[in-house]
Each structure stands twice: as structure tokens, then as C-alpha cells.
Amino acid sequence: MLMKTENEEAIMKRDKHNPLSHLLLAVNNELSAGTEKGDPTEKRLKVHLEEQELWSKFDVLTNEMIVTKNGRRMFPVFKVSVSGLDPSAMYSLLVDFVQVDQHRWKYVNGEWVPGGKPEPPAPNSVYIHPESPNFGAHWMKDAVNFSKVKLTNKTNGAGMIMLNSLHKYEPRLHIVKVGSKEEHKTITTHSFPQTRFIAVTAYQNEEVRL
Numbered sequence: 001m002l003m004k005t006e007n008e009e010a011i012m013k014r015d016k017h018n019p020l021s022h023l024l025l026a027v028n029n030e031l032s033a034g035t036e037k038g039d040p041t042e043k044r045l046k047v048h049l050e051e052q053e054l055w056s057k058f059d060v061l062t063n064e065m066i067v068t069k070n071g072r073r074m075f076p077v078f079k080v081s082v083s084g085l086d087p088s089a090m091y092s093l094l095v096d097f098v099q100v101d102q103h104r105w106k107y108v109n110g111e112w113v114p115g116g117k118p119e120p121p122a123p124n125s126v127y128i129h130p131e132s133p134n135f136g137a138h139w140m141k142d143a144v145n146f147s148k149v150k151l152t153n154k155t156n157g158a159g160m161i162m163l164n165s166l167h168k169y170e171p172r173l174h175i176v177k178v179g180s181k182e183e184h185k186t187i188t189t190h191s192f193p194q195t196r197f198i199a200v201t202a203y204q205n206e207e208v209r210l
Helices: 006-014 021-033 040-044 052-061 136-141
Strands: 046-049 064-066 079-083 090-099 105-108 111-114 126-128 150-152 160-162 168-178 185-191 197-200
Touching: 079 136, 090 136
Parallel strands: 064 197, 150 160
Antiparallel strands: 046 079, 090 126, 090 168, 105 111, 168 185, 168 197
């Protein structure tokens, strides 16, 4: 008999009224059990970060993203191109934001330095692309744009991601294959180190300010 893990039970209990909970559970399963290989057609799956040169310019400076009570959109925008999906299968694309270290950061004398212990990660920092679920052919047709993601430092509302200010984050893309409830599984998870940023309520480095 298959037994649910403690994390699975917690997610199901917390999100039992959330119609998207099965997608979050799929991501949780993937993180705890390892990436699913998927169907043979998906073994050639590739994800390419768009505007890498722009991301890299900000990364050199240590990128900063504004978080506000009402939510602020990201710049640069997180945008990817996907290939190798099954054109006729259905997928949902999700982005979550993970704290990448055990520091709270501060800006001192023109540079970012560790400034204390981190706060606990904000709950449910997951954004599901509004065109999900959709056919593989749809996702591969054009670059997938997450321009509607909004970052906030307050309890997150619809379409907003709650982050802790002065903490460093990395966005991750999850591709979830959608079938019956029992068949939801994360095919792959992708992250790009150059997209890391520190959440701030106001820009600290003037070179990052637009």
C-alpha cells in the first residue's frame, strides 16, 4: 500500500479547497523523489532562458527586485523557450521562488553583505501561468512569458508572490504534465543562476535602478 508522506498530507490538508493543489503536490513530489524522466518524447526537453545577456548584466551588480504591498512586476521579466514536449499532451507551467542561502542581506559601503539570520520562507510562493493547462504545441510555439508575476512583501493575493525583503531568491520553472488527478507529475524543473535577486522595498544600488 502506498502511504502519503508527511509533506503530502500537509499540502493536501492545507490546500483541500484549492483547485490547484494537485499541481503544487506534483511539484512537492518531484522535489522529494527526484525528477521524473517522463515519456520518451520528453527526454529531449530543453528550456532556454530568454534575454540572458540582460539578466547577466544585472547579475554582475547583484540584481534587486522591488516588493510592495500591492505587488510589483519583475524586471527583467522571467521568460523561457521550451522544446521537446509532446505536442498533443497537456502541461501546466509553474514558477516558484526559493531562498538560495541562509542569510538576511544588507547593503553596506556599496556592496551586499550577510546581515543576520534569515526569516522563515514565505508560504506558497508559487505562480501558475494563466494559460495553464495547455498543449505542448502551445508552449513550444512562442516564448513563455511570466510578465504578470507580481512580487509582494505582504500576504499574497491572487497572482502575487510573497517574498521576504532583504533575502536572496531564485525563480524556478516547473513543467507539470496534466492528466487525471493520479497522473499529475512534474516532468522537469529548471533554474538559472543569473536570475537570482535580492528582494528590496527600495533600490539600494543606484546602478540597478532603471
